[in-house]
Amino acid sequence: MEKAAKGKKDMVLSYVRSLGTQEHRSLMETAYVYGSKYQFILITGGPVLKQLGVNESSQLSQVWFLHCRADDTSMTPVTSERCPSTRMRKALSTLNLHAFLQLLEAPLVSEVYVDPSLVPPPQLPYQLTPQVFLFSHPATAQLDRDVAAALAWRLRGVALLLLVHRQSPAVKTPDKYNAAYRLPEKSSEVKYLTLHSFDEVLTLFTKHEEAEQGEEEDDHVDEDEESHLGELDDEVAAEVYKNRAHLHDMDSVTQLTSHNFHNEIAESSLTVALFYLKWDAVSMDFLSSFIEVAERLEDSHVEDVHMCVVDCGEWTDLCAAQPGRAVPFQPITAFPSILLMRPHQSAQHYRGMLTGEALHRFIMMSREASPVLLSTKEEVTSFLQESPHPDLAGYRPDRALGLFRTESQSGLSVFIEAAKSLRGEVLTGLLTDVVMEEWAAEHAVDPPAVLLFPSWREPANPSVLPVESSSKELLARIYSALLQPVPEVTVESLPSLISLGKALLLLFVGEEDDEIGRRHNQALVEELATVVEQGGAKMERYLPCWIHLGHTPAGMSVLGSYLGSMPPLPALVLTHLPSGDEVYQYPPSAPILGSSVLQWLQRVEDGMESPAGMLGGDGWPPAFQFYDFLKLMDMPETEEEVETEEVDVEEHLVTKRIPDDQLDMKTKLHSEL
Template identity: 70%
Template sequence: MYKITLFLECGSAKPCCLNCFCVCRGGKEFLSFDLDTVFDVNSMVAEVLFAILREEVKYVHTDADLLAMERTARGKKDMVLCYVQSLGTQEHRSIMETAYVYGSKHQFILITGGPVLKQLGANESSLSSRVWFLHCRIPGGFSTPTASERCPVTRMRRALSTLNLHSFLQLMEAPLVLEVDVDPSSVPPPQFPYQLTPQVFLFSRPATEHLDRDAAGALAWRLRGVALLLLVHRQSPAVKTPEEFNVAYRRPEKSSEVKYLTLHSLDEVSEIFLDQDKEEEEEEEEEEEEDESQFGKLNDEVAASVFENTGNLMDLDSITQLTSENFHSEVAQSSLTVVLFYLKWDAVSMAFLSSFIEVAEKLEESKVDDVLMSVVDCGEWTDLCAAQPSALVPFQPITEFPRVVLLRPQESPQYYESMLGSEALHRFIILSRTAAPVRLSTQEEVTSFLQEVPHGSQAGDRPDRVLGLFRSPTDASAFVEAAMSLRGEVLSGLLMDGPAEKWAAAHALHLPAVLAFPSWRTPAHPSALPAASSSAAELLSQVRLAMLHPMPELTVDNLPSFLSLGKALLLLFVGEEEDEIGQRQNQELVEEMRRAVELGGARMERYLACWIHLGSTPAGMSVLGSYLGYMPPLPALVLTHLPNREEVYQYPADNVVAAPSVLQWLQRIEDGAELPAGMLGADSWPPSAAFYDLLKVMEEAQEPESMQQPTPADEEELEEEEDLHVEEALVAEKVTDGSPEPNPSVHSEL
């Protein structure tokens, strides 16, 4: 486990690295960088990984160095040669993140120009980054394109990014030539991760099989990284292609249709794909240059978002700017005031401010006129943000930014704790406009409550609902308290007395009763929750649990809710589909997992079966890589987050995901017959130094001299401190001449 530390000052007699960025391992300094080399998030991640992956990523200066590495790797391991203009960039980070996953499989090499680039025939001035794959572990069965001592090279033709590099390496692992005995039209389109890769079909006859195989191998090397090549044996009765055609191809990104051609040379075949690929590559490079000219070296995502909008003055017409003078009057006049407390110099605040304005404009467009959207600049109105709670200022002092608070006259403040995005905030505000709970008195009102969508909701948005049935207000007190805590998350309704008894009798219920209506389930089949002796906290927990999907899709937004259950995750990773076939396959996998939950019955209650779509949640790719240490083929099923255990288990990749097989696999894990495929890392990084209150020191330094008259005891202490400082200065002077090991004593965690 590594720890990252930023050294700020040194009170030790030994010299320390001042203004440096250090990587520590086992409590000892492992490596340090000057702060000039870690100027943003990308450079920080890239440099740390570069330091850790010393064996996996080598830096070469000359072509002779590269040739020596090729000779060493010949027959053992393929190599990935990566060029970046400078270290610490987004491209450098993408390379290091990929090396972290694939470093045990391939040898990575990093260059920043020089003779190696010239030997590869690349122009340094026209490139920002590039990747080559060196096939040093030559596959058998097909001849190599050259008899040279150098390893055959395949260039990655797409722009350098983590996702493109991952796809490229997956493509390099595909067979050079695949031989089939069926007609090209019967060959299924390529599956993940090759689903967008064209397929080229050549035909072979028994009399010329050896020559056909050589031709297929030669063409496959030309199209390596561009298309998958298949050799079709005509002697098979399943091949129906007319004799006049000798080439066929399919472009899955456009259509699943197979096109047939009659060509006279391999050059004609390669031109079809290489010319179009060159055009796409030029378009990507133009887009990349456009992005670079726009953002320069600004790589931090949040800061880049702010920088992008620096020249665009935000339209504040849809929101009210609150100050210490107008805050109380504005809040008193509105039934619901949504306040964003922010800082102008905070990148996250400014990024969220644009989302906040977007929500205000949506509310205005949908004619929601009972909500006042407002902001407070806490950098200017510090007295308002730091005020202690009172009748005029009902909220706690604002200490974290950005912060959204919902205020209503004569009510306690409501705090927004969800994702900092426009969709989540908009939904929270719309649901918060409704009373919690809504008092219902007739059958018609109950029906309306369960079916109607709140005014201003987004299209297709169905909220979760909960309905309480009680005989008296006293019985309903715990439900009312829980409903207030759920405001903004769930719509709550309350039916009491005679109407409650009638409604309960019509639906075969006994009072008191609490019914949960999750958005993913039809209103005709609610979940009944125990309400007789439940406290508000218990009821709150039960409602939230009832709203969770039994086979949920995990996202960044809902992951904390599911992790809080404390169950082991039976997690299915599926790839991004580009057509109806892929969508259907993913749906079938999810249905098979749901069937496993049903077949398992009570024994499956300890697990949370769930899935991640890597297209809609790209962060899942990093999660999967961190679980196993490499990127497995998809779909991938893992068991992780076992209570009090760190093991990660992977379902056998060569087994079909079927409900009975999954249950047998889980039983083998419970019996201890399965070996873990990975381990969860320990995330406990306690601070190694006490908190240093810098603001308090600044305040003391700014106090008037009249308030700082020293007492005799203070003067004596001051003299001792001065002597100590002089002594430290003399020691530091002596240390400068030598070079003992740095041992900083005062630092803060970064």
């Protein structure tokens, strides 16, 4: 690559410990901006490191600038087979790398004819760069230039070198000094000295930096890293950054690629695939849980589940493939994503909690047929009472039982389609013929019908649902019937409650200190249940629910964001209205009674109540849009992009905003970076 670039393009060689780190992302962002100017090279180890004199066990990422482009004005001695290199001495970050590349574009040596004290400090973008001054005499001017160029090469990327001509009357520095320097400090004081060798200058600027770098290698989490943790997006990103040196053991999972995808899917009755990005903190955090689930399944000798991962940063063609013959799923647009795939079937999305326990439970229930064909009383009893697997002992799932006189009865296909959608969440069974008739008579049900056995209710009292005309309508009825009359809001249940599209009549209760407090909270929840009973059809648009701040402490932040401050407890609010973002608070001084709450809801509907707060307007889009960075960087430049022209920037400033639909992909990505 050096030979190919010789005389044409400078190169930026970067070493990162592993892909997906913060340093890797900084390099990718910089490469996108400077990719047309420099040739970027990325390595994560190998013999190149040894040639550069770097220990591969080092925890520090590093960058080298290879001067391969011949330039007569830069005094670049590109004569050997290898290109001269300059190492970046600061930590790899987007800002440091940008400043380093800007510094290498500065003149190798600048000549001045005034005293160093009269030379202004470096301006943007070199304002944090030291200055070194060498003095030149008329009799040795050419030799002084050569000496200055040689020293400048050794200071490249560290300091700016200026050659001061003593023949100028503005130079007042005594002859006993042959050098001076200025550090990027507020005082901007110039210090003078007498040098006897280059090494004395290099010591001034490199010894301290190398000592700091050595300390960083000895201590992976030093003060700089601790301060960096506070700048990350959230606790998840900070935890991933802190554990970035820990490599995941991928032996228990199969890494899917564009080459082995179809063969791996065909070999197993159930494939669970995690689609992730190495530079997404949530992906990397959940990857650990996913591997733990794979190891747990392996220890339990579960052989019919194939656990796989797809690195969408490496296999962009697979993650962005269009459905059809190529893949059984839509392009992946959010990370991490978990799909359950079976041969000759469409993929099923896992939409549960991103925890190992929740995923393990979902996988174990997904192994069961959906629906299970039941033909005897014993099989029905086992379906309703026994756990689907020993690993799920103690977990009581929701169950649905379809009753149909014959396998060809109207509505059966609707139930089967709904059952497939419920796989992993609800156990579904199918009863036909003689056994079905006995069950229908026992429960006074006229088939076709669906019996629901919610986990919170005794099996002796199932809910009876008619079979709808479509699976979508049937699913909506099933999800609604599985809810408790007044469900508790938890981190796990909130997404499903929000998805119902109803306004939340949300009761916040505090943690009980004794039995009296527990009974008081229970009485408040029961009073909400009377609101449902008394309101009848009017309450269809509302979902009464409650949140226990002892069970779910995050509810305190939610309540504070709703109202702007923490009110006294208990607090009853109306929020997530389909018609707007207003938040209404039930009068804190009024007792929470069913009839009073119904009257208050009517006043809200009539516009007689003022909002107590507003929901935040910020959306939560996917953390990363799916960009194929390599494809973007390889896109040929147009002639307009290549040609440049000097213009007066201030004269050409405009305030007109370009519509988003007229921006091309490159412009959008620049804006995001």
